[in-house]
Amino acid sequence: MLELSNVEVVYDRVFLAIKGVSLRIGKGQMIALLGGNGAGKSTTLKAVSGLLAPERGLVTRGEIRFQGADMLALAPPARVASGLVHVLEGRRIFEHLTPEANLLAAYPLRGSRKRYQELRERVLTYFPRLGERARTKAGYLSGGEQQMLAIGRALMTEPELIMLDEPSLGLSPLLVQEIFAIIGEINREQGVGVLLVEQNAAAALEVVDHAYLLENGQVVMSGEAAVLRENPDVQEFYLGGAERVDYLNVKHYRRRKRWLA
Template sequence: MSLLSLNNIEVVYDRVFLAVKGVSIEVPESGLVGLLGANGAGKSTVLKAISGLLKPERGLVTRGDIAFQGASIADLDPPQRVRLGIVHVLEGRRVFGHLTPAENMLAATSMHRDRAKTRELMDKMFALFPRLADRAKAKAGYLSGGEQQMLAIARALMTEPKLILLDEPSLGLAPFLVDEIFETIKRINQETGVGILLVEQNAAAALDIAHSAYLIENGRVVMSGPAEVMRSNPDVQDAYLGGAQKVDYHAVKHYRRRKRWLA
């Protein structure tokens, strides 16, 4: 049984704009799945449909169904989905800048009544992210971008989720921090068995850690498969991985590659 299953969902904004068009996605138990695509392709909208965060942006799932552990969650509000085990790390990190890392993590533990358990979870997060332990007394607004991303992930893990939705964790980070963040994501998946659906424009980094991936363009899934198969596909290489072969654009008067999956 899949942990998460999207079956032919469509998402409309303002009852007019069709942003997601018949998307079907599967995240297996303990799976790490990448959702790739260019900016504006509909990746973040898919995550918000899963976590229930479409309504504040006047979005609505108008067709299809979303199932979590075999049961439909279409009628559940966001807090109910969190209690089921779905947590969403939004693009841009969104930490509470006026609170310390510990206070940020504590804010995500309203479902835990046991203070000892909360303390144990926080100790695990500081062990997983030593940088946060070093900056434990600093306000989160003064942390670096990479440290804020670590804090956003740690705060999500405080809910003891079964599925983490990660939206652009590499956004705005230096390359060495991107490597560190992605290595941590891989460790979390391997050591805890938490399922991860990773939205990422950095296709190379995502395919290095993902088990499988979906490629979305213009609101539609145009390709899917194991990560190694996606990585070796020449169209994916040319469009998202820097090119399967070098092209001398100076020697070409008018160059336009048509992606074969759109033909």
């Protein structure tokens, strides 16, 4: 459904942020894009959704195709109309509007009132708390409720693929578990593909089918989620440690990532 081939992104015509990234997502798949700060995860999503220009970024090489169409030739609204939707890091909801108004703002102008009501009810089925807080301005919702609203607003566009940038950011472990469970439910019931960018690798690898690991703008590892969970390097650097080290008896300890050798 989505294919990136050897994509490079440059900021300010100087800084090379991602360097030849290639990845593929099939219809209905859940894929995670893992890595630390500055690895190029958010830049990859913005290259797909067309949101690089406000940050003076530019795709200088490679192809991005969604359901066979060249995305680089389309403006961001046309990409949304084709079935792509991007939930940005930090939620970015309309804080001065109610949850209901946020959902209405995302619904396409060409749609009917009946279809709007159907989609609204679907969103409230997945996120009943939004219905309970219907008259509250979105800026007064909790962080978890705002994240639910951001995902619900994305669902109002009836996407084929939803890209989520750090949905766990600033949330408690219990809320992260709840939101990831709902994302999995949406994927199974609606057949919506998910591209999930996360620093919380442990939580992401529990819900996705496949994962790509980025470092310094390059894909250094990819594979099935179950296989990556068992990889000692992934465990050591992203899952809290594969083995315990007695630092009292070791003066210098530094495990070198195998892909850097």
